[in-house]
Amino acid sequence: xxxxxxxxxxxxxxxxxxxxxxxxxxxxxxxxxxxxxxxxxxxxxxxxxxxxxxxxxxxxxxxxxxxxxxxxxxxxxxxxxxxxxxxxxxxxxxxxxxxxxxxxxxxxxxxxxxxxxxxxxxxxxxxxxxxxxxxxxxxxxxxxxxxxxxxxxxxxxxxxxxxxxxxxxxxxxxxxxxxxxxxxxxxxxxxxxxxxxxxxxxxxxxxxxxxxxxxxxxxxxxxxxxxxxxxxxxxxxxxxxxxxxxxxxxxxxxxxxxxxxxxxxxxxxxxxxxxxxxxxxxxxxxxxxxxxxxxxxxxxxxxxxxxxxxxxxxxxxxxxxxxx
Amino acid sequence: xxxxxxxxxxxxxxxxxxxxxxxxxxxxxxxxxxxxxxxxxxxxxxxxxxxxxxxxxxxxxxxxxxxxxxxxxxxxxxxxxxxxxxxxxxxxxxxxxxxxxxxxxxxxxxxxxxxxxxxxxxxxxxxxxxxxxxxxxxxxxxxxxxxxxxxxxxxxxxxxxxxxxxxxxxxxxxxxxxxxxxxxxxxxxxxxxxxxxxxxxxxxxxxxxxxxxxxxxxxxxxxxxxxxxxxxxxxxxxxxxxxxxxxxxxxxxxxxxxxxxxxxxxxxxxxxxxxxxxxxxxxxxxxxxxxxxxxxxxxxxxxxxxxxxxxxxxxxxxxxxxxxxxxxxxxxxxxxxxxxxxxxxxxxxxxxxxxxxxxxxxxxxxxxxxxxxxxxxxxxxxxxxxxx
Numbered sequence: 001x002x003x004x005x006x007x008x009x010x011x012x013x014x015x016x017x018x019x020x021x022x023x024x025x026x027x028x029x030x031x032x033x034x035x036x037x038x039x040x041x042x043x044x045x046x047x048x049x050x051x052x053x054x055x056x057x058x059x060x061x062x063x064x065x066x067x068x069x070x071x072x073x074x075x076x077x078x079x080x081x082x083x084x085x086x087x088x089x090x091x092x093x094x095x096x097x098x099x100x101x102x103x104x105x106x107x108x109x110x111x112x113x114x115x116x117x118x119x120x121x122x123x124x125x126x127x128x129x130x131x132x133x134x135x136x137x138x139x140x141x142x143x144x145x146x147x148x149x150x151x152x153x154x155x156x157x158x159x160x161x162x163x164x165x166x167x168x169x170x171x172x173x174x175x176x177x178x179x180x181x182x183x184x185x186x187x188x189x190x191x192x193x194x195x196x197x198x199x200x201x202x203x204x205x206x207x208x209x210x211x212x213x214x215x216x217x218x219x220x221x222x223x224x225x226x227x228x229x230x231x232x233x234x235x236x237x238x239x240x241x242x243x244x245x246x247x248x249x250x251x252x253x254x255x256x257x258x259x260x261x262x263x264x265x266x267x268x269x270x271x272x273x274x275x276x277x278x279x280x281x282x283x284x285x286x287x288x289x290x291x292x293x294x295x296x297x298x299x300x301x302x303x304x305x306x307x308x309x310x311x312x313x314x315x316x317x318x319x320x321x322x323x324x
Numbered sequence: 325x326x327x328x329x330x331x332x333x334x335x336x337x338x339x340x341x342x343x344x345x346x347x348x349x350x351x352x353x354x355x356x357x358x359x360x361x362x363x364x365x366x367x368x369x370x371x372x373x374x375x376x377x378x379x380x381x382x383x384x385x386x387x388x389x390x391x392x393x394x395x396x397x398x399x400x401x402x403x404x405x406x407x408x409x410x411x412x413x414x415x416x417x418x419x420x421x422x423x424x425x426x427x428x429x430x431x432x433x434x435x436x437x438x439x440x441x442x443x444x445x446x447x448x449x450x451x452x453x454x455x456x457x458x459x460x461x462x463x464x465x466x467x468x469x470x471x472x473x474x475x476x477x478x479x480x481x482x483x484x485x486x487x488x489x490x491x492x493x494x495x496x497x498x499x500x501x502x503x504x505x506x507x508x509x510x511x512x513x514x515x516x517x518x519x520x521x522x523x524x525x526x527x528x529x530x531x532x533x534x535x536x537x538x539x540x541x542x543x544x545x546x547x548x549x550x551x552x553x554x555x556x557x558x559x560x561x562x563x564x565x566x567x568x569x570x571x572x573x574x575x576x577x578x579x580x581x582x583x584x585x586x587x588x589x590x591x592x593x594x595x596x597x598x599x600x601x602x603x604x605x606x607x608x609x610x611x612x613x614x615x616x617x618x619x620x621x622x623x624x625x626x627x628x629x630x631x632x633x634x635x636x637x638x639x640x641x642x643x644x645x646x647x648x649x650x651x652x653x654x655x656x657x658x659x660x661x662x663x664x665x666x667x668x669x670x671x672x673x674x675x676x677x678x679x680x681x682x683x684x685x686x687x688x689x690x691x692x693x694x695x696x697x698x699x700x701x702x703x704x705x706x707x708x709x710x711x712x
Contacts, residue, residue, distance in 0.1 A: 101707040108711070168521060168570065169582040179521060186571040269528045270571040272707040276528075283430045285452045285533035286699060 071302070074295035093296035105272040106300055109257060112188065112271070116195040117252035121245060123196065124203025131204070132211040144208065147201035154198045159265035162194050186267045194262060199252050206251060210244035243316045250312045254305060274301055368633035372485065373469045374641060377634070380471070383641065384416060386634035393420045393635040396435055396446040397427035401576065401600070403491050403592050403622075404655025411651060412642050418635055428531070429455035436464050440629050447636035449625050452533045454695055456487040456623035466626040468637055470644040475664035479689065480621060490643055491592070491657035492621030494612045495534070495541035496680060498594035500585040501607040508586060509611040511545035511559065515566060523563060524570040524584035526593070529702050532573075537620050538588040539702060540690075545616030550690040553698040554705070561709035569710065580604065590620075591680045595656035610680045619686040621660065646670040653679065 075097075078088045096102065131143045165172050166185045173179060184190060214237055222232040238245075260275040269276075278297045281290035368377070368386055377383040387393075393412070400406030409420055423446070424431060432449040436459070439445035451459060459465050460482055469485040480489035497514070499507035504522070508514050514523050529535040543549070543556030563569040574584035576597060587594065594610040601608050624643055630636040642648045649659035650672040656679060665671040690698070 100704045104707055104711070163583070164581075167583055168572065184521075268571040268573050269530075269707055269710050272711050280528060280531040283428050283434070284531035285428045285430070286454070286530055286536045287703065288430075288454050288458050 068302070071295050071298050074292045075299045077292060079289045079292040093293045094299065096293055097296040097300050101272065102274075102277055102297060105274045105277045106297075106304070108272045109274040109301075110304060112191065112195070112273070113253045113256040116192055116199055116256045117249050119192070119196055120199035120203045120252045120256075121249045124200045124248070125207055125241075125245065127200065128204045128207045128211055132208060143204065147204040150201035151198055151205055154259060155261040156265050158194065158197060159262045162190075162197075163266065166190070186270055188271050191263060191267055191271050194266065195256050195259065199256060202252060202255060203248050206248040207241070207244055210241055214240065246312050246316050250308055253308055257301070257304065368637065369466070369630070371633070371637060372467050373473075374471055374637070377637075380641070383634060383638055387418060387632075387638035388416060390632040390635045391418060392632050393418055393639055394423065394444065394447045394631065395420060395639075396423045396432050396449065397425060397429075398422060398450060399425040401596060402655070403493075403657040404596075404651050404653075407654065408643065408648060408651050411647065412639060415642070416638065418638070429533070433459055433464065436627050436629070443631045445629060445631050446627055447630040447632050448639050449627060450490070451487065451623045451625060453620065453623060453689075454692070454699075456625060457692055459625065460486040464628055466628045466630065466633075466636075468626050468640055470640050472644045472661055472664070476644075476660055477663075480660055487623040487625045488640075488644070489621035489660045490624040491649075491652040491659050492619055493591040493593075493657050494617065494619045494680070494682060494686065495537045495588060496591040496594045496610050496612045498579070498587045498589060498597060499609050499611070500579065500582065501609045502605070503582060503585045507609050507611065510613045510615045511542050512615055514563060514568060514586070517566070517568075519568045519586060521567060521570050522584075522586045523568045524572050524574040524578070524587045525560075526575075526587065526589040527573045529706055530699075533620070534590045534593070535573075535588075536699070536702065537590070537618055539706075540698065541588075541613065541616035541618035543616075544618055545613060550688070550694045551697070553701050557702065557705050557709045560706075564710055571710070576600065579608070580606065592655055592657035595678075595680050612680050612682050614683050617682070617684040617686045619658075620689070650675060656680070 075093050076089060076091065078086055078090050078092075098106070127143075131140050134140055162170075162185060164170055166178070166183075167173065168179060168185070170185070173183065173185075185194075218236055219232055222236055227235070258275065260273075260279065263271065263273050264276055264279065274297060278294045278301075281287060281294040281297065284290075368390075371377055371383075374380050374383045377386055395409070398405040398409065400409070409422065412418065413420055421444075423435075429452040432446065432451060433455055435446050436449065449459075449465075456465075465486045467482075467484040467486050470488070473481070473485060473488070476488060482488065497508055497510075501507055505518070508516070508519060508523075513519075525535040525538050526532055527535040529539045539556040539560065540550075540553055541556070542559040543553045546555040546559045548555035560569060570584060570586075572578050572583050574587035574589065578584040579587060579597060580601065591610060591612055594608070598608045598610060624640060626633075626636045626640060643652075644661065646661075646665060646668075649661045649665060650670075652659045653662075653672060653675040658679065659665070662671070662676075666676075
C-alpha cells in the first residue's frame with residue numbers, strides 16, 4: 001500500500017474523499033451564482049477581487065482535477081500487464097466494471113450506504129434533539145465531544161472492537177451463545193450495525209447546529225395556536241430542518257460509501273463492496289493487469305456520488321427558502 | 325534605474341555564487357563516496373552469473389562495497405524469511421532494508437515500475453507465478469543464473485534466469501485440535517455438520533494467492549481439473565449454504581483468538597503456526613488433503629534497475645545455496661532444490677522430516693493460460709457463491 005505506482009492508486013485513494021467531498025463543497029457552489037447575480041444588478045463587480053480565490057481554485061484543480069483526469073483517462077485505456085500494449089483506448093474497463101461481480105458489488109455498496117445513511121439520519125435526529133433541549137449543559141458538551149470522537153472512530157480499530165465483542169469468538173457472543181441464535185457479525189446486518197456506530201455520531205454533529213437554529217418562539221407560537229407537538233414537527237420544524245437533514249444524509253451516504261478498512265477487516269467477500277473490489281484489482285496476488293479496471297470502478301463510484309448530489313441539490317434548493 | 329540595475333547585478337551574483345557552491349558540494353560528494361563504487365556497479369548490473377564478477381569472492385566483495393540490500397514484502401513469519409534475512413546479514417555484514425512486509429505481488433511490481441532509477445527501489449522481488457511471468461515479459465527483471473541454476477528443474481525456471489522458483493508448498497487444512505474434536509483431513513470432511521461456521525480461507529481468492537490455491541485444490545477434489553476451477557467455487561458455495569464457511573480471513577491473529585479454528589492455507593504457513601502457537605497452548609494440526617492436492621511455487625527475481633545490483637545477486641546466491649534452501653525448509657516450505665540437495669546429501673534431514681506428509685504429490689503445474697482462465701471464472705463467480 002505504501003508503494004505508489006505512477007498515477008494508479010493515487011486517484012483511487014483520493015476517490016473515497018471524492019464521495020463526501022463534493023457534498024461539502026456543493027452547498028456554497030449552489031448558492032454562489034444566485035448571490036453573484038443579485039449583487040451584479042446593484043453595482044459593478046470589483047475587478048481583481050477574484051484573484052483572492054485563485055489559491056482555492058489552484059488547490060481544487062490539483063487535488064480534485066488532476067486525479068479526476070487521471071481516473072477518466074486511465075479508465076478508458078488498457079492497463080500495463082495485459083495482452084494488449086498499455087495505453088490504448090478501450091471501453092472494456094468501463095464495460096467490465098458494470099457487469100457481473102463488479103456490478104453486484106456496486107449495487108451492494110449503494111444499498112448498504114443508502115440504508116445505513118437513512119438509519120443514521122433517523123436515529124441521529126432524536127438524539128441530537130434530546131441533547132439540544134436538555135437542561136444540563138454538561139450532558140450536551142459530553143455528547144457532542146463523544147460524537148466528535150466516535151464520528152472519526154472508523155477503520156480497523158472499530159472493526160477489531162466489534163470483532164472482539166461480537167465476532168464469532170467475541171466475548172459477548174460466547175457469553176450469550178449468540179451464534180446458536182443465528183447471529184453473525186460478518187454479514188450485511190453486522191456491517192450495518194458497525195457502520196451506524198460512526199454514522200449516528202456524525203449525524204448528531206451535523207444536525208445539532210440546525211437544531212440550535214430552531215427558535216423557541218416558533219414552538220411557542222405553534223402551541224399558542226393549539227398545535228400539538230406532532231403538528232409542530234410535521235408543519236414547522238421538519239420543513240425547516242429538511243435541507244440540513246438532506247445534507248446530513250448525503251454526508252453519511254458518502255462516508256459509508258467510501259468506507260473500506262472496516263469492511264475489509266470484518267466481512268471478507270460475504271458482503272461484496274465496490275471499495276474492496278477496487279483494492280483487489282489494484283493490489284493483489286492473483287489478478288494481473290487490472291489497474292485500469294480499478295480506475296473504471298472508481299469512476300463508477302464518482303458517478304454514484306454525483307448522482308446522489310444531483311438528487312440532493314434541487315430538493316435542497318426547494319426547502320432552502322425556509323431558512324433565511 | 326541604476327539602483328535597480330545594480331541590485332539586479334548583486335542578486336545575479338549571489339545566485340551564481342549559490343549555484344556554484346551547491347554544484348561544488350554535489351560533485352564533491354559524489355566523487356568522494358561513490359566514484360569507484362560506480363565502476364563496479366555498472367558491471368554488476370549486467371552480470372548474469374557469479375563468474376561475471378570473477379567468482380563468488382569478487383561478488384561478495386562487490387556486494388559488501390554496496391553495503392545495503394533493499395527487500396520488499398518479505399514477512400518474517402513467512403517461509404522462514406526472518407531467519408533468512410538475519411542469516412544473510414550475519415554472513416556478509418550487509419545491511420537490509422525491509423519494506424511493506426504484508427504487501428502483495430502487485431505492490432512489488434508497482435515498486436519496480438514507479439521507482440526506476442531511485443535508490444529506494446527494491447533490489448529483489450519474491451513473486452507469485454503469474455506476476456513473475458508478466459514482469460519477465462514486460463522486461464522488468466534482470467537475468468541472473470545462480471551457481472545451482474542447472475540443478476533446478478526446467479519447468480521451474482526461466483531459461484535465461486529472469487525468474488526462478490525458490491520455494492513452495494501444498495494447500496493444507498490447519499485445525500485447532502483443542503477446539504475441534506476431530507480435525508478434518510480432506511475437503512469432503514469440511515462439509516460435515518460439526519464444522520459449522522469454522523472453515524476459513526486466507527483471504528479472498530481474487531486477491532490472495534493462497535485462497536486462490538484453496539479454490540483450485542477444492543476443484544481438484546470435486547471433479548474439476550486444472551482447466552475447470554468451477555467445481556471449487558461450487559464447493560465453497562455448498563460450504564457457505566451448509567453454514568460451515570467462515571468469512572473471516574485467517575491470519576495468525578484470528579487463529580490465536582479462536583476466530584478461525586479451521587483454516588485452508590499454504591502448508592508452510594499452517595505448519596509454521598504449529599510451532600508459533602505451541603507455547604500459547606494451541607494445538608494446531610496440519611493435514612494436506614488427499615482429495616485435493618495442489619502445490620505452487622513462488623519466484624525469485626532481480627529488479628532490472630536494482631540500486632544495489634551486486635547485493636541483489638548475492639542475495640540470490642544465498643537463497644539458492646544449501647544454507648538458504650535449508651532455511652526455507654526450516655520454515656516448512658519445500659525448497660526448489662529439494663531433490664538435488666537430497667542427491668548431494670546437503671539436505672537438512674531433520675527439517676525435511678518435519679515437513680507435512682504429502683500422500684499424493686502434485687507435479688503438473690497449471691499453464692499460464694489455464695491460470696488466466698481460472699482467474700476469470702473466480703473473479704466472475706466467487707462473490708455470487710459466497711455473498712449473502
